[in-house]
Amino acid sequence: MNNKSSTHSLNSAHFIFRVRELVKNLPPAYFAMVMSTGIISISCYLLEMDLLAHILFWLNLWFYLSLWVLSLLRIFFYHKDFFRDMIDHQKGPGFFTVVAGSCILGSQFIIISANYSASFILWIIGLILWVILNYTIFTGFTVKENKPPLEEGITGAWLLAVVATQSIAVLSTLIAAHMEQPYKLQMNFLALCMWLWGGMLYIWMISLIFYRYTFFRFSPGDLSPPYWINMGAMAISTLAGSLLISSTEAAPFLQSLLPFLKGFTIFYWVTGTWWIPMLFILAVWRHIYKRFPLKYDPLYWGAVFPLGMYTACTFRMADAMNLHFLDKVPEYFIYIALAAWLAAFSGFLHSIYNQLNWLIIKPSGTR
Known part of the structure; x- marks a missing residue:
């Protein structure tokens, strides 16, 4: 009886230890999923693929x-690492x-469920997390003594700092459309400020990235x-710009900026398209020419997001600026985005399966 009790306690302790190990190693960028x-x-909802849009909404x-x-558990148990x-x-x-x-989930709530x-x-x-993370991360990068x-x-x-900024601009314009004045005006002004700052931040960062x-x-x-x-980052900037263009009637100050908004929105879209x-x-060079192994990594969600965003931003831009010759682009591009999502999700499920197996394997010396 005592042996069974001690074995059960050992297995429980082993399971808890492994759960904590998984939490400890949770990548900060997993919210890219x-x-x-x-x-x-x-994008599916905009293209009238309603059933798929709702399934993905609840899954998301x-x-x-x-x-x-998982993030709160990591903060609680491993705050120093966090x-x-x-x-x-x-x-x-x-x-x-x-x-x-x-913010993207918030956009889903408005567009898909009207919540x-x-x-x-x-x-x-x-917005609160944007303020905290901006000034914590970039201050930390600036004042730390040992830098790479x-x-x-x-x-x-x-x-991702640009994407976060522009996501607030996108959600602000969507919320503003359902507000009364003067809040409608104020939200659109915030969206414009975020859109402009996101563009400036991209210019700074992409210069260093391209140099590297x-x-x-x-x-x-x-x-x-x-x-x-x-x-x-350019795709979501295009989406935010397109929504601002569509908001000019609700915010008269945007009317005077309309040529600027349209010019920079196309500028962002062209830059994203070039990439x-x-x-x-480069992906072919990496995986085919250099034979770099293609295996699941949570970071691959960061490659799926731009494909979906390019679909949505092209749809919105074509609608806002009457560029309907571009309508076919999102209609076909959505399938590339869905294929990438399915590949990443399959890898995610396989990863979960392996982790569950790892969790339930009994420690050596137990039966």
């Missing part, structure tokens, strides 16, 4: 809540996925999936 699923759900809500539970990651040049920018994931209360709560969460060289410190993940691309040795291992955010062939070529 919420970003990717959310924007593909929205489960992802979001589950990741918050906050150390926040000012790590490689891992720190991944925290911005929490902001973007919150304005939930979207407003997520907007508040996103440029070729080791900067990646495409840095542009072209003047430092570039190995297949360096080309991590978050480099797709080079395109995704697509470049990133595909």
Whole structure:
């Protein structure tokens, strides 16, 4: 009896230990899964694929809540590791996925379920986290004594700061459409400010990233999936600009900026479009020419998101600016985005299966 009791206690302790190990190693950028699923759900809804849009919406809500539970457990049990990651040049920018994931889920609540209360709560969460993370991460990067060289410190993940900023602009315009004055005007002004700041931030960061691309040795291992955010940051900037263009009647000050809004929105879209062939070529170079193994990594969600966002932003831009010759682009591009999502989700399920097996394997010496 005592042997059975001690064995049960040992197995329980072993299980708890392994759960804590999984929580300890949770990547900060895992909320990119919420970003990717959310924007593909929205794209499906815009293209009248309603059933798929609703399935992805509810799945995404489960992802979001589950990741918050795991993140809070990580803060509770491993707060030193959590906050150390926040000012790590490689891992720190991944925290911005929490902001973007919150705002994209909030956009889903408005567009798909017309739940304005939930979207407003997520907007508040996103805005508060945006302020905290911006000034914590970039202050930490600035004042820390031991800093990596440029070729080791900067990646495409840095542009998640741009995505987070623009996600607030997007959700602000969507919420503003259902507000009364003067709040409608104020929300659109906030959206404009975020859109402009996101553009400035992209210019700063992409200059360093492109410099690192072209003047430092570039190995297949360096080309991590978050480099797709080079395109995704421009795609969400296009989406935010398109929504601002559509909001000019509700916010008269935007009317005077209309030529500027249209010009920069197309500028963002063209820049994002330029990145697509470049990133595909580099992916072929990495995985086919250099034979870098293609296996599941949570970072691959950062490559799925831009494909879904490009679909949504092209649809919105074509609608806002009467560029209907572009309508075929999202109609076909959505299938590329869905294929990428399915590949990442299959890898995620396989990873979960392996982790569950690892959790339930009995420690040696027990039966």
